[in-house]
Amino acid sequence: MYSNRCWNVRLRSFIAQALAFLLMVGLVHLSPSTAAADSASPRATVTGTVYVQETAVPADGSSQTIVSALLKDGNGSDLSIAPERIKFHTSLGSLDSQVTASVYGQYSSVLRAPVTSGVAYISAEVDGIVIPDMARVNFTAGAVSASRTVIVAEHQTLPADGSSQTVISVFLKDNHGNDIADRADSLQLSTTLGQLSSVTYVTYGRYETTLVSPLYGTLGHITPNPESASPLEVSLDKGAIPANAPNQSPIPVTLSATYENHGYYKAILKAPLSSGIAQINGVLNGTPIASGATIIFTGESTQNILTQLSFDQASYSIRRGQGQNTVLEATYSNGSVIQVSPYAKYTLSDPSIASVDSAGKIQGLQGGQTVLTATYGGLTASTKINVIASSSGGSSGSGGGSHSTPSVPDTPSGLQIGIITTDGLNKQQALTTEDIQKGTIVIQTSSEGGQVNISATILKQIQQLNPQAVLIIKAGSATMQLPIAELDLKAISTKYGFPEASVNLQIGIHKPDPQTIQTIEALGKTLNARLLTEPMEFEVQVTGENHQNVFITTFNRFIERSLSIGNTKPPETATGVWWVPESNQFRFVPTHFDSKEGQWSAVMKRQGTSIYTVLDRPVSFEDLNHHWSEQLVEQLASKLIIQGRSDQAFDPDSSITRAEMAALVVRALGLNESKEASPFADTNGGWYETAVATAYKAGLIAGYDDGTFRPMQSITREELAGLLVKAMNFTKASTTGERFIQQTFTDEAAISSWALSDVRTAMQLGIVEGNEQGEFKPGSYTSRAEATTMLGRMLKLIEFM
16 A cells, blocks of 8 residues: 555654654543443453454445454453444444354454445444444445546636646546546547647545544544654544543544545646637547536637736735735737636745645735746736734634634634625625524625635534525626535535545636627527526536636526516516527526516526526417417427427427427426436437436436337327426425315326326316316327426426426
């Protein structure tokens, strides 16, 4: 495991130092504890050894190993007691509740692997008294999986200037999403635009020393620094020792030192000289990677030369422990000025005074002055950084040192959220416990938009105070409501491979760049649509260790955002849409319109982030004149939910297929397309393959007993009723209005047993109706007009239109 003999020597030296340090401060007690040995001799002592059969087990959810405890009495003789008096505990994986006595004095149980890789610490107790010994099992990641491996881009947009660049990173994962540090057999990346460098493997490692108590589990960590003689940094986990633990009582602690390997692949994508969209794809060990990255190159620069590079301030002043974004501006020969802070390279003349990240954000480390130099497009610019030592003496965290995330000095009892406005100004908004417990946390940026920064420490405190709280981010006429539950630190850490403590969230609402706005406006004109609001971009970005960052584009629930449209009531044909840059298309967003104090706004609900606007595009079909479904069908067509057979014809009385209906519901819910393969062999290669896979993943559809989906088969009325009720339940939206009086269809006996409950629900809610004879006709095929009408009723019921 260790890289060389030198590291072994340093590790032994480090453990010796750590042990001496912990003994000195009273954190470690090495004396054996006692336990009741037998009901007949309660004062006898028990000693024990805990061990495992296999020390390395795949983290696949099914593998297992035997854990055992060998118990001795005070005289060193094997101990025989009832197995039910012994309990095993593990910090990872799951243990069988049953303990068996295998041989004299030896007691065993079965430990089953989780699907999360990591180190498990196993301890044992007798009659509630913990034996001061532990075993360790390393749950290892499985084989690399192309379907779970992640491709991310450091920047999502770049100027098309021929010199800007972004890092493309590939994080290898196994089938359960665990990080894999080993190299792949082969990995190739390709781009549709720009120049991509060769792929290189980046690896680094570190010793991680954990303080583990058999009684309470992991208590904290010691930060090693083998290259320095600086004091050891001990970080204790808050709440690891329960509040009711006996005061001044010594705690047996084990030092567990492991060497952690980390690795990923990276390449550099260089911007072209023409605008467009680059799609980054990869092939891993001969299999296409499901994940991909998209970079938008904006502007044209073949005749536009970079002439000047400068910071917006000659100097920046910050306090020790505080951070601030710098603003770097590039001036071009045509007079345009572009902020290029995220794309430059930065150096500091004295990195002990301050630090700087890849986006130009500076952090004060200690009092003094240093010079920040930026390089971009072959030019350089410099600014002075003045760090003011805090008069309060700094924060009082446990062993974190000046490099840990500091608390804000001026509000030691409060919470602070950082806000960066679109003009580069930094400000702080304080939150009180009362704000959080009320359940709605309103954060105001600026009238033009901005970015809200929330550290892992602040996010964890909010979640502890009120896990049901909702962040309401306001930027002028735009608002986004983001439940705290959607920002789960553990889930983010597991999914993206970032340590929880390193996670930093950036929630942004702002106007897109001018080139994108022009593209969106041109698309609206092409569709003969009228834009009722300016486009606004809503994004949630996660930055982790080593400034790695990803954008969260999919949420578990429907996230609400709104755009103001003024004092005029919008027409029935208006709707919210999101712009898909890859295909330059508008797509329907579930939208309803609210009016407060004479001002109207479009309230849009979707499980993703993107660029949103509101448009009006009335549509009519010649073959719907005087048809009973005319009004609702044309309303859904205007909202981009349904399409006609042609621009003039809808063909209302033809039947609709199962594939068409699956695609229609996926579009009506604004779902992100699934990248997983369709589970049905008879949908592979069809235009509907992605839509069917998306609907299946959401639990909206199912196949037949023979494993087929039969996409081109017409959908029956009972199948459609089941699909719409499942779609409604998937949204978890409350239904508006009262339920209809429950009735019974005269042909209810003909309804399939699997569909009966959904048909009854759809009837009670007014989604479906019977004919004049009170019949439902469950096996009859559904016409296009009937399907559209039933879908429209459901969407109105849950305020999705």
